[in-house]
């Protein structure tokens with residue numbers, strides 16, 4: 001093959017690309033992987049500071065170790081549960097439904113310890129407050145019965161199968177943080193991760209029409 005000099009250089013550059021692109025794709029992180037949990041520090045500094053810095057409405061102040069120790073004396077599980085479901089003027093999930101129960105637990109550990117605790121890798125609490133089927137009837141069915149805005153339909157396994165490719169955990173993460181027209185925690189910030197998991201299993205794994 002008699003390739004003129006200029007074309008040959010182009011050819012060499014092209015071959016380099018053909019080799020480099022698949023290698024790049026291979027090392028790119030998969031977008032399907034569940035989002036990495038934020039650290040306690042990040043959650044406190046972006047969400048909880050809103051009230052806990054100044055002590056708004058009687059919120060225990062960041063840095064007031066005496067007040068935090070008093071609160072934590074009932075157990076980290078108890079005060080974390082309150083932070084997840086909401087208590088008096090403390091809004092559920094700090095008012096940010098897209099935070100996971102693990103992220104709330106990390107933020108509690110951070111404030112209670114004055115920034116000294118290592119981030120826990122499991123939530124201190126994730127209360128199951130309502131059975132999966134009941135939650136689906138009370139809330140999820142509103143969109144998931146008819147398939148409003150493209151919601152996968154209850155009782156239609158063909159809607160769920162392609163979404164189940166990344167497992168139930170991926171679907172639970174989407175239900176927590178929201179997914180296109182699907183609002184975070186279905187718009188109910190007081191639902192725990194455990195509640196959402198039970199509802200997702202009811203819809204996506206059992207997937208029977210309601211009432212059967």
Ligand code: HEC
Nearest residue numbers: 048050051057058059071079082083088089090094107108
């Ligand atoms: C809109 C204001 C507001 C935001 C934002 C907020 N809190 Fe609170 N928080 C409060 C108030 C007010 C209280 C005191 C409630 C009471 O005991 O009456 C409180 C209390 C708490 C308690 C103690 C609960 C108990 O049982 O004693 C924890 C734990 C807590 N918040 C965690 C958090 C975390 C974690 C975040 C961030 C993810 C956060 N809060 C964001 C207002 C807020």
Ligand code: HEC
Nearest residue numbers: 140143149150151163171174175179180181182186199200
């Ligand atoms: C306001 C309407 C609405 C409500 C209420 C609602 N969903 Fe959805 N949901 C949607 C829509 C729309 C989609 C499709 C989003 C997309 O993939 O584009 C969806 C998708 C999903 C998915 C698939 C996400 C994925 O990664 O493919 C899950 C899981 C889910 N919803 C769980 C729930 C649960 C659990 C409830 C009740 C606690 C609920 N939804 C309530 C509208 C809703």
